[in-house]
Amino acid sequence: MNRPANKIVIVGAGECGARAAFALREKGYEGDITLIGAEPHLPYERPPLSKEGLAGQLDPKYVADAERYEAAGIQVLTDAAVQAIDRGAKTVRISDGRDLSYNRLLLATGASPRPFPGHSPTSSLVRVLRTHAEAAAIRLKLAPGKLLAIIGGGFIGLELASTARKFGAEVVLLEGLPRVLSRGVPEEIAAVVAERHRLEGVDIRCNARIADIEERGEKVEIDLDDGGILIADLVVVGIGAIPNTALAEAAGLAIDNGIAVDETLCTSDPDIFAAGDCCSFPLGHYDGRRIRLEAWRNAQDQGTLAAANLLGAAETIASVPWFWSDQYDLTLQIAGLADGAVLTVQRDLGDGAFILFHLDASGRLISASGIGTGNAIARDIRLAEMLIAAGKRPDPQALGSTDIKLKALLAA
Structure with a gap:
């Protein structure tokens, strides 16, 4: 050094x-x-x-x-x-x-947090979530009989929806795109997450277009492009x-x-x-x-x-991107970046848990995405992360077979 x-x-x-x-x-x-x-x-x-x-x-x-x-x-x-x-x-x-x-x-x-266009992020009824103070203010509105409107179906919005339902609040989630978790999460996994939220009573509305948001006393009115009107006790914006x-x-x-x-x-x-x-x-x-x-x-x-x-070490970035999210009893984990994938292979782990492996045109593993309850996917996602870091080009059939351990593919 x-x-x-x-x-x-x-x-x-x-x-x-x-x-x-x-x-x-x-x-x-x-x-x-x-x-x-x-x-x-x-x-x-x-x-x-x-x-x-x-x-x-x-x-x-x-x-x-x-x-x-x-x-x-x-x-x-x-x-x-x-x-x-x-x-x-x-x-x-x-x-x-x-x-x-x-x-x-x-x-x-x-x-x-990116504020909703035309609204101050300091509003008491239209909020963002980034700090402890913001979380404390949001918590005051999470109770039975209260309606929380969440704008944005990314990780923050969905995690907040899960927590709000635990406190008994009603939740409507508005997502402008055709599905939730459109950024970096495969459609198959997003569908599992969305269905779990619907089973818990979350009203997910995709392709939602918001014409206006207006605070009216202690309530917030959300006017939708399709003519619908939503009256909420609190709006939380999670749009990036x-x-x-x-x-x-x-x-x-x-x-x-x-x-x-x-x-x-x-x-x-x-x-x-x-x-x-x-x-x-x-x-x-x-x-x-x-x-x-x-x-x-x-x-x-x-x-x-x-x-x-x-301190002068001049070390280079070597870690593989890794994300996770806990919602209800589900854990979602992603290692790597799937952009550029031409082949996706699914490995079913039982009890509804599965991992999707994403390979590029050269056969190199570039990402793995998984979902399951508890720690069902944690070990295999960690091994996939190691395969990505090593630049491995594993046999797609081996990736899809639970008879072949990922650890063996790493050693190959």
């Missing part, structure tokens, strides 16, 4: 930023570490916000407690928004007017996220569907790195295609990788 910097500042106190801070210590770095977050909380995990985090807890699920940060010598600044980066002076300006100097800087600024790039863009860093980084997570400034939801990066497993991931595992992996490279 090169000689390490003696002042590292991390902007963004989420999963990625916190993971990077602790990884720096684990790798032997002894200099100053300052972790800056705009929220009043210590870094916490966001996946629970659409699930158990809606149970009304006073505190979020923290990545670590205050004592652990103190023991590691990590200074955490909360309620401190970073307003500007001065690359020449190597300082960041925070909201209390102070300038903090750095030798190396990590941007882990995450992403923000926008990477938080304003700070980087104002500093003159390259932007390309997020803060553009190379395979080591370095930005266009050699002393500034970016990681997590906010950055786009070339992925070697997919011929250097530039992608951006909004995923818990990616935030962890890139936090660790960024820590190594802030």
Whole structure:
């Protein structure tokens, strides 16, 4: 490694930023570490916000407690928004007017929910879900006799629908496309998820077009293009996220569907790195295609990788994209990216659980998608992830046969 910097500042106190801070210590770095977050909380995990985090807890699920940060010598600044980066002076300006100097800087600024056009994300009745405060406000409306309207049939919307039904709220989910989970989830798996929601009483309406949303007292009126009207107690918008790039863009860093980084997570400034939801990066497993991931595992992996490279390791991104979602008793997991697949092979695992393997034109396994109850698919998805990372071209018939273990294909 090169000689390490003696002042590292991390902007963004989420999963990625916190993971990077602790990884720096684990790798032997002894200099100053300052972790800056705009929220009043210590870094916490966001996946629970659409699930158990809606149970009304006073505190979020923290990545670590205050004592652990103190023991590691990590200074955490909360309620401190970073307003500007001065690359020449190597300082960041925070909201209390102070300038903090750095030798190396990590941007882990995450992403923000995309608001419904024409509506403020701060409305009390038309909300988004990204922070603990937003989850707490949504929870107040989840009760029998209340109707929750969810706009968007992606992971967030469906997980929220599942949680809302547990609290007894009625749920209508409006999706503009022909099916739910249209981004990155095979149709066969999306159909299983949709049917499970319908069995639980969720009213899923696909191909829904919204003409207008208007707040009327304590209710929200949603006017649909087909003339239908929906009156809800709360509307939650889950139509995607926008990477938080304003700070980087104002500093003159390259932007390309997020803060553009190379395979080591370095930005266009050699002393500034970016990681997590906010950055786009070339992925070697997919011929250097530039992608951006909004995923818990990616935030962890890139936090660790960024820590190594802030210290001069020059390690490249090697992890395979991985996503998961829990809804009712179902677990959905996806390893890899299925774009470019020309052949899909199904492996049935029993009790309704199955995995779809996606291969490209050369026969290389590029993705695996599975669904089942509990941990039914976890082991095989993990082995599929290893097959993808190894660039394997397994026999399609072997992939579809439960008589042949995936571990054997990995060893072949």
